Amino acid sequence: MAEKDRPGDDVPGDDELLADAADGDDADEAADAPVSRGGGTAVAERTKDDDTPKTKKERKRTGVFGRIGGFFREVISELRKVIWPTRKELLTYTGVVIAFVTVMTAIVAVLDYGFGKGILYALGGK
Secondary structure, rough: OOOOOOOOOOOOOOOHHHHHHOOOHHHHHHOOOOOOOOOOOOOOOOOHHOOOOOOHHHHHOOHHHHHHHHHHHHHHHHHHHHOOOOHHHHHHHHHHHHHHHHOOOOOHHHHHHHHHHHHHHHHHOO
């Protein structure tokens, strides 16, 4: 089941394409796809573009303010890539975290109480 388009999706409407591909409608295209023959380490291939000088946008900023500005530009760029949860997903995740923390706290409290009583009993306490 494909999720609906959300803000931050790279291509609006791509969910329908992914759903069609998952249904198996593109069996002919799948036959033409390259097949992996096993494991191994992925190695990036060097292309001619790797040796070209950096473009104006990619130049290294040497000043303090240039570095700070570059940092904030990169932060904004990364935040645009984030898939933000919907309100329903956020409430679900929050509920799961609260329930998990409550259960783990109860387990630790019971173990602490049990070990405390056991140590007092072993050392002759009341």
